[in-house]
Amino acid sequence: MHKVLIITYYWPPAGGPGVQRWLKFVKYLPENGILPLVYIPKNPTYPIVDPSLNKEVPKDLEVYSTNIFEPYNIASFFGKKKARQISSGVIASQDQSTLEKLLLWIRGNLFIPDARKFWIKPSFDYLLPIIKEQQIDTIITTGPPHSIHLIGLALSEHTKIRWIADFRDPWTSISYHKKLRLSKKAKEKHKSLEKQVLQSCDELIVTSETTKLEFEKLTAKRIHVITNGFDVAISTLKPEGLDVKFSLSHIGSMLSDRNPLNLWVAISELLHENKAFKDLFKLQLVGVVGEQVLQSLKDYGIMDNTIYKGYVSHQEAIEFQRRSQVLLLVEIDSQETQGIIPGKLFEYFAAKRPILGIGPKKWEAGDMIIDSKAGVVFDYLNKQELKEQLLNWFNLFLQEKLKVESVHIEKYSRKSLTLKLAQKLLWE
Structure with missing residues (x-):
């Protein structure tokens, strides 16, 4: 050998x-x-x-x-x-x-x-x-x-x-x-x-x-x-046990440099404009969160709809991913991070839940999300289309039709x- x-x-x-x-x-x-x-x-x-x-x-x-x-x-x-x-x-x-x-x-x-x-x-x-x-x-x-x-x-x-x-x-x-x-x-x-x-x-x-x-x-x-x-057989995953609320979950560290203000603005507006969204939306942060991120959530009035879990074991993180309605992936908005592919992306793929990516332009991880048809990707300046996407996913959630049909993820x-x-x- x-x-x-x-x-x-x-x-x-x-x-x-x-x-x-x-x-x-x-x-x-x-x-x-x-x-x-x-x-x-x-x-x-x-x-x-x-x-x-x-x-x-x-x-x-x-x-x-x-x-x-x-x-x-x-x-x-x-x-x-x-x-x-x-x-x-x-x-x-x-x-x-x-x-x-x-x-x-x-x-x-x-x-x-x-x-x-x-x-x-x-x-x-x-x-x-x-x-x-x-x-x-x-x-x-x-x-x-x-x-x-x-x-x-x-x-x-x-x-x-x-x-x-x-x-x-x-x-x-x-x-x-x-x-x-x-x-x-x-x-x-x-x-x-x-x-x-x-x-x-x-x-x-x-x-x-x-x-x-x-x-x-x-x-x-x-x-x-x-x-x-990812280390799980895709064929064994079943869309069961999902969160009863419209959960948007970020698994892993969300440090202050990863602070997507466009997303917080979009969520804040939806919370004020749509009562059903306010009643059913849940932002779930699992892992270390920077002080500036937490302050932004307070400033935009999102904390009442936020659950902050802190660090959990790897197995617990996978369980959160599989239960979430939508998974959030955020990368720092800079040229140096265009080639950064967070390890959690692949476990997001395996969870087979829609991925919302926010990162720099020409982001390699973003291209992978698009190519695999696993979700959508926005940059830090895009707010209106992001808001519309969230509302579209929310309406599908209400109809129990929110899902993703990703392709070519077995290679990961x-x-x-x-x-x-x-x-x-x-x-x-």
Whole structure:
């Protein structure tokens, strides 16, 4: 069997989208002639924890781990909430305190590429003999955090082993990178390390076509697009147990940069103009919500029709998706986010409920929604057509006819995606 060592920071009990990708690949790789082994930190600082995911780790999976030093433990002295936000990339654009500005400057300029850099050397020392003993054929590093790729870089230089770098998100072009208050020297260092990884690895995996086009300008190495996906059989889903109210649900983090004022205006107007809509409409927010978003909901008089659930387990999130009348997907309105495809989109597909997408123009995720006939997409300036769409869906809801007939979504199943990955590992 072809042996692959996967080096990742996020692993159960970590919660959030970062853990799902390789947890699912590991689950299905053995079916495709590949034996995965996993290397993780022993004492990580995860901003979100979901212990229920421990049950999804295959019982016979060989997992290696070593201790990691993370300065976020020191930052927590100034406040655990702020330390978790900085750790997870939750960076406010406005109203930053002096302490937040200082922590961001330290993170961006002293810990390059990120605060997990202190794990690189110990991981190299620990993994070098394991690669030889286990006769590993391929190593895969997955980031962010991008310091994980520097572990792969060091190992490839000393072992000449095949190394594949998996980028779940871009590096220097991701939206929060500009908020790190980087000096000119720090910016150059980030770009230098990014280029070194892109040009030194044997192959690259990215999650969007946009990122592939971006990286093709920096390297001649082969780049494969393997998106995230869903892990449920579509044929088993049935339209039963739906919310009795006209629920519009956003599952996941809705930070202050993702604040679709056009949507709140449209909802506010419908609440004032249509009594039935006011009686039956429910905005459901499941996950972390930014203060500016909550303030906007208050300003537009939507809070009485809003349910804020906070963070829930992954299984609970899926249940919310499947019960919702309409699913909301929102992305930051910027050029840097055009290639961002949120992991929840694929589980939205699997839920087979209409998707309302609001994001930047030329948004790759928006194109996927349209191409799959899974919903509709608007930009941040469109209000009237969005309002009309909500009213149209509401009328269909009243007639018990609200549904979606999506197409070609089976290709996003975790099984199909793992087969695609295995083909790249074994046959090319």
